[in-house]
Amino acid sequence: MSGELIVFIVLAIISVAAATGLLTSRNAVYAALFLIINFATVAVMYLMLNAPFLAIIQISVYAGAIMVLFLFVIMLLGAERLNGEVLSKDLKWQRPLAGGLGVLLLIQAAYVFVSRFGASPVAPDLIKSGPMEIGMKLFNSYLLPFEVTSVLLLVAIIGAVVLTREK
Amino acid sequence: MQLFYISPILFPLLGLLINATLGKRLGERAIGAVASLMVIAAFIVSAMVFSQVGALPEGTSAIPVDLGIPWIQVGTLTVPFGLQLDALSATMMLIVTGVGALIHIYSIGYMHGDPRFQRFFVYLNLFIASMLVLVMSNNFLLMFVGWELVGLCSYLLIGFWFNNIKNAEAGRKAFVVNRIGDVGFILAIMAIFVAFGTLTFTDVFSKVATFGVNAPIIVGITLLLFVGATGKSAQIPLFVWLPDAMAGPTPVSALIHAATMVTAGIYMMTRAHVLFAAAPDTQTVVAVVGALTAFVAGSVALTQNDIKKVLAYSTISQLGFMVAAAGLGAYVASVFHLATHAFFKALLFLAAGSVIHGMEHLSHSKHGAHGDHKEPIDPQDMRNMGGLRTKMPVTFIVFLIGSLALAGIFPLAGFWSKDEIIVAALSKNILVFVLLGITAVFTAFYVGRQLVMVFFGKPRTEDAAHAAESSPLMTIPLIILAVLSAIGGALNLPGVGSLGNWLAPVLGEAEAEAFQIGVAGFFTVLSIAALAGAWALYRNAYAKADDKDPLQKLGPLYTFIKRAWFIDAIYKDVVVKLFYAACSFLARVFDIGGIDGVVNGAGTLVQKASGGLRKAQNGFVRSYGLMMLVGVVVIVAWFVYSAGAR
Amino acid sequence: MNTISPYILLSAVLFTMGVIGFLTRRNAIMIFMSVELMLNSANLAFVAFAHQWGQLDGQMFVFFVMAVAAAEVAVGLALIVTVFRTKQSANVDELNQLKG
Amino acid sequence: MAPILLFFLKSVALIIIALAGFAYTxxxxxxxxxxxxxxxxxxxxxxxxxxxxxxxxxxxxxKESITPAQADKVIYFLAPMIAVIPALIVFAVIPFGSDPIFSLMGDLNIGVLYILAILSIGVYGSALAGWSSNNKYASLGGLRASAQMISYELALGLSLVAVVLMASSASLNDIVKYQQPGNILGWLIFRQPIAAIIFAICAMAELARAPFDLVEAEQELTAGFLTEYGGMKFALFYMSEYVKMIAMSALFATFFLGGWSGPFVNEVPVLSLVYFAIKVVIGLLIIVWVRATLPRFRYDKLMSFGWKALLPIGLANVMLTALLIVLGVY
Structure with missing residues (x-):
């Protein structure tokens, strides 16, 4: 077993454990912290997958901005207690069905991914993916999506401001 | 270098942009200066293009300009943004930008003080750019773009003083009537694509020969093209918009409705002369329609009292001459007359504008600029004028030169160009010859009538008595145009035929009609006689403004002619009413019954169906999510299955 | 490692967990976090594929997904705050007025 | 095994230096x-x-370690550690001297992004501490901390964008080298004064030190998120604050004061460490001086200053810098 595989296995275990924690925790703050751990492990995997730029962005966007926002809102609303997770009567059948379908989806996805793509070897000539290369790609091939994204963010800003403004 | 060739179009567009964006801050002088300078720049470039065309080596007819910009690529159709710079388009460019520049300068004086001064120059610049697109394009579709754009400008400028509902209606009329012609043009373009598989001039013309003479498709195409030309160049039956178009400011009448835009139809037919040459049947139709138009409009011009209406009908009449010439295959004569007509008709319109300006001098000194107030008397009605010869000497002289040129008096420009057309008619089609001959006499008569009514006798109103000469900004362009009208005949003197030689690479070596001294002399004598007759009839006709016209002795015929042969009335009472009836039928039966029924039925169906489906909408976000998951699982399963099957 | 299968497998597992979380939790904040988990697992797959093919395009997708996620969180949390103000709860099952 | 050993030794040395630096700061x-x-x-x-x-x-x-009865024990215990870690790992990419051996990670081409990422997770310590204490003062302090840090991070990032634009590299080593040639005027504080000022202000706000110490404003919030902490846990928070202070000072020196550059650095590499240390100490003295001089902001003023003044100015500065670079002025 190569060193990378060992690292991967450790990370994967942490990652799945954190996701399980997210799913089962009764406290929103804990859930958020589990999710952060999950994101951090994924960030490390990005490093292993030759995407250092994305790894850093993952930390600063997901951990540094998105999850802080989640925590902030949870704390602000005092909504961390998730007791009384009782389903409405209409939705009793929901949980087992969701679980079953989820497992089905997992099997499908694993089958498709591994059978279709997983076997192909990794391309030997790895491109550099530093900020320079990402930037060149972003502002050449992906200029339109980039601009559209900026508009999307603007819309999100306006939406958030309008929604939370006191009447 | 390619930019150089597009620059005549770009300059006016630049002026348009500057004036449209910064115009509010610039003030009148700067706006006028920017607009005029841009057109002058376009003129200079056009002159350079003209000289380059002249310097082309033997055997090439056009400057090769490949912009390398495909405009439309659909299937086998490729329409480029391409320019055709040959002798014909270079001549047109010179006329458009040259006359255009003069009229821009004139307009600075004429539109002074108008609240929409800025907008006027924006429109004028847009017009120049559009007209250049029309004449410079190398394919029918781009030409059509210019064609529509000049139509738009014409509409905007006719209705420029839209505060008065009549002006707005005149603009709308011009627009609608032109659209009818445009339908012909666009159908022609489609037919050309069907027949030739391309829209580029050179490609189309090179393939014409394979169809043979009077092939139905070619006749159809040329007839449709001619329908387009009748709309834009105001021929029977679509000429009714042009007299109403006089509602626009006078420089507009001069530029668009006399010198340039209305000649677009003639330019188009000349450009497509290869097609027309392959369809002699169409040519006969064209020649007869042109001659008829010339005759009808010339007769109507005899009876008009509005100084601009006279000129408008005269313009239609002269356009008829050009169209007839094109129909006769005398394209050089047609273009020759187009050029000289551009000079003297622009001159006449501008001089008429100067007269109107002078007539408004009294009330302007009291009230302000055009358009924004009711004139106490109609400043355009010739019965209100009289004796302006002494009040406005410069205007009088240039008007006189223009009139005589129009009447075809030797040696002014009109004499040479008109004579060439008449000679061509004599040898080719006697009916056309007779009609054009009578029209020539009419022309001299109404010109004489107009001169007498406006400039001779005594002032018949207060306004005429207090008329004053216009500013140099207006008179200098007039003088330049007067000089051109006087010597314009030199373009294509008989025996020299310089214009013919010049256009030969495009139009082919035309067998020059021999100058027939007999014909020329005959018509000169007739014209002078008609002028003298007008002098005799009208010298003492109008003592007061509301005196009767001497021609009223003709009785019903006078009314018939004065109402423009009742063509407008026929359109209004027959064509429009029929159209309304058809529309109302379609609206009641097809729209409400058929289409609405289908639409409402679909709506009801959806309503019923959604009423049933609504129950699935239980309001729980997660059950929606679950449905999505079911969908995902099923779709992925399908993919896995189908991939496995492959 | 000369193959990306483990990453893809992990991505599939995480995605499924996100789906299950999304469908079984009632709290809007938790649902949101599950969505983030799903997005993140998709990102992981993208990066892995980018690695496999030696092309940057997969990474670009992740870039845009992150931007979209950020926008989504901004609006979503604003919605949650608004809902919480009126309902004193972030329970999505109580927000079922929009039904047929 | 040698590189890993070296890395390990360097890490230990760095932590010792940081701890000693903390104590003597x-x-x-x-x-x-x-x-x-x-x-x-x-x-x-x-x-x-x-x-x-x-x-x-x-x-x-x-000192005896006390845990409040209603606190969330786990997070209450973890929060101080979460606070310290980002403060320490910022140092990983800072070049302390001219030789690669003087920095932990060597030349990282996304150094600036790394720093921004680490600074952005610095907020967790105080936010979680405030929440887990189950105390109103602490919660408010935690909330204030997260809002303040998120707000000022943006302007801080923008000021660094200008710097990155100038050096056309996001590697800290390149940025230092970019400031090196020629005289002292090559330092970015002279060529990017607006960015330097924004960075300084934002750094102060990120540190939550006077005049931005609303997080622990004792008159309003007793001690903010620190209210329920004592003993060793309190010491950890205290440590994180001072280590961050050193880090910010070091970053300012790196970005705007030419980093380790100085005369005769090429001949005697060790001198670069000395220069860097001097610059850092000067930065620390200024931070202390500001604390001793300026009164505290009002909270709403703090937020509007961050969003409505620093952020637009930072944006304008980025645009101006980009324009000047395109025009070839820089």
């Missing part, structure tokens, strides 16, 4: 503030109070 602050306020400050423990930090440390270590 507290002494420096107390002595310097005392001078500024015309007092003497601690001078009893050891010569010139030199052993004062040791005494303070001993006191905090032996």
């Amino acid at each position: 507290t002494l420096l602050e107390r002595r310097f503030i005392a001078r500024l306020q015309a007092r003497i400050g601690p001078n009893r423990a050891g010569p010139q109070g030199f052993l004062q930090p040791v005494a303070d440390g001993l006191k905090l270590i032996v």
Whole structure:
């Protein structure tokens, strides 16, 4: 077993454990912290997958901005207690069905991914993916999506401001 | 270098942009200066293009300009943004930008003080750019773009003083009537694509020969093209918009409705002369329609009292001459007359504008600029004028030169160009010859009538008595145009035929009609006689403004002619009413019954169906999510299955 | 490692967990976090594929997904705050007025 | 195995330096503030109070550790550690000297992004501490901390964008080298004064030190998120603040004061360490000086200053810089 595989296995275990924690925790703050751990492990995997730029962005966007926002809102609303997770009567059948379908989806996805793509070897000539290369790609091939994204963010800003403004 | 060739179009567009964006801050002088300078720049470039065309080596007819910009690529159709710079388009460019520049300068004086001064120059610049697109394009579709754009400008400028509902209606009329012609043009373009598989001039013309003479498709195409030309160049039956178009400011009448835009139809037919040459049947139709138009409009011009209406009908009449010439295959004569007509008709319109300006001098000194107030008397009605010869000497002289040129008096420009057309008619089609001959006499008569009514006798109103000469900004362009009208005949003197030689690479070596001294002399004598007759009839006709016209002795015929042969009335009472009836039928039966029924039925169906489906909408976000998951699982399963099957 | 299968497998597992979380939790904040988990697992797959093919395009997708996620969180949390103000709860099952 | 061993040794050295720096920064602050306020400050423990930090440390270590009854125990316990870690790992990419051996990670081409990422997760310590204490003052302090840090991070990032634009590299080593050639005017503080000022202000706000110490504004919130903390846990928070202070000072020196550059660096590489240390100490003194001089912001003013003043100015500065670069002025 190569060193990378060992690292991967450790990370994967942490990652799945954190996701399980997210799913089962009764406290929103804990859930958020589990999710952060999950994101951090994924960030490390990005490093292993030759995407250092994305790894850093993952930390600063997901951990540094998105999850802080989640925590902030949870704390602000005092909504961390998730007791009384009782389903409405209409939705009793929901949980087992969701679980079953989820497992089905997992099997499908694993089958498709591994059978279709997983076997192909990794391309030997790895491109550099530093900020320079990402930037060149972003502002050449992906200029339109980039601009559209900026508009999307603007819309999100306006939406958030309008929604939370006191009447 | 390619930019150089597009620059005549770009300059006016630049002026348009500057004036449209910064115009509010610039003030009148700067706006006028920017607009005029841009057109002058376009003129200079056009002159350079003209000289380059002249310097082309033997055997090439056009400057090769490949912009390398495909405009439309659909299937086998490729329409480029391409320019055709040959002798014909270079001549047109010179006329458009040259006359255009003069009229821009004139307009600075004429539109002074108008609240929409800025907008006027924006429109004028847009017009120049559009007209250049029309004449410079190398394919029918781009030409059509210019064609529509000049139509738009014409509409905007006719209705420029839209505060008065009549002006707005005149603009709308011009627009609608032109659209009818445009339908012909666009159908022609489609037919050309069907027949030739391309829209580029050179490609189309090179393939014409394979169809043979009077092939139905070619006749159809040329007839449709001619329908387009009748709309834009105001021929029977679509000429009714042009007299109403006089509602626009006078420089507009001069530029668009006399010198340039209305000649677009003639330019188009000349450009497509290869097609027309392959369809002699169409040519006969064209020649007869042109001659008829010339005759009808010339007769109507005899009876008009509005100084601009006279000129408008005269313009239609002269356009008829050009169209007839094109129909006769005398394209050089047609273009020759187009050029000289551009000079003297622009001159006449501008001089008429100067007269109107002078007539408004009294009330302007009291009230302000055009358009924004009711004139106490109609400043355009010739019965209100009289004796302006002494009040406005410069205007009088240039008007006189223009009139005589129009009447075809030797040696002014009109004499040479008109004579060439008449000679061509004599040898080719006697009916056309007779009609054009009578029209020539009419022309001299109404010109004489107009001169007498406006400039001779005594002032018949207060306004005429207090008329004053216009500013140099207006008179200098007039003088330049007067000089051109006087010597314009030199373009294509008989025996020299310089214009013919010049256009030969495009139009082919035309067998020059021999100058027939007999014909020329005959018509000169007739014209002078008609002028003298007008002098005799009208010298003492109008003592007061509301005196009767001497021609009223003709009785019903006078009314018939004065109402423009009742063509407008026929359109209004027959064509429009029929159209309304058809529309109302379609609206009641097809729209409400058929289409609405289908639409409402679909709506009801959806309503019923959604009423049933609504129950699935239980309001729980997660059950929606679950449905999505079911969908995902099923779709992925399908993919896995189908991939496995492959 | 000369193959990306483990990453893809992990991505599939995480995605499924996100789906299950999304469908079984009632709290809007938790649902949101599950969505983030799903997005993140998709990102992981993208990066892995980018690695496999030696092309940057997969990474670009992740870039845009992150931007979209950020926008989504901004609006979503604003919605949650608004809902919480009126309902004193972030329970999505109580927000079922929009039904047929 | 050698590179990993070297890495390990360097890490240990870095942590020791950071800890010692933390300890003596507290002494420096107390002595310097005392001078500024015309007092003497601690001078009893050891010569010139030199052993004062040791005494303070001993006191905090032996103090009884208290946990509030209603607190969320796990997070209450974890929060101080979460606070310290980002403060320490910022140092990983800072080049302390001219030789690669003087920095932990060597030349990282996304160094600036790394720093921004680490600074952005610095907020967790205080936010979680405030929440887990189950105390109103602490919660408010935690909320304030997260809002303030998120707000000022943006302007801080923008000021660094200008720097990155100038150096056309996001590697800290390249940025230092970019400032090196020629004279002292090559330093970015002279060529990017607006960015430098924004960075300085934002750094102060990120540190939550006066005049931005609303997180622990004692008149309003007792001690903010620190209210329920004592003993060793409190010491950890205290440590994170001072280590961050050193880090910010080091970053300012790196970005705007030419980093380790100085005369004769190429001949005697060790000099670069000395220069860097001097610049860092000057930065620390300025931070202390500001604390001693300026009163505290009002909270709403703080937010509107961050969003409505610093952020637009930062954006304008980025655009101006880009324009000047395109025009070839820089």
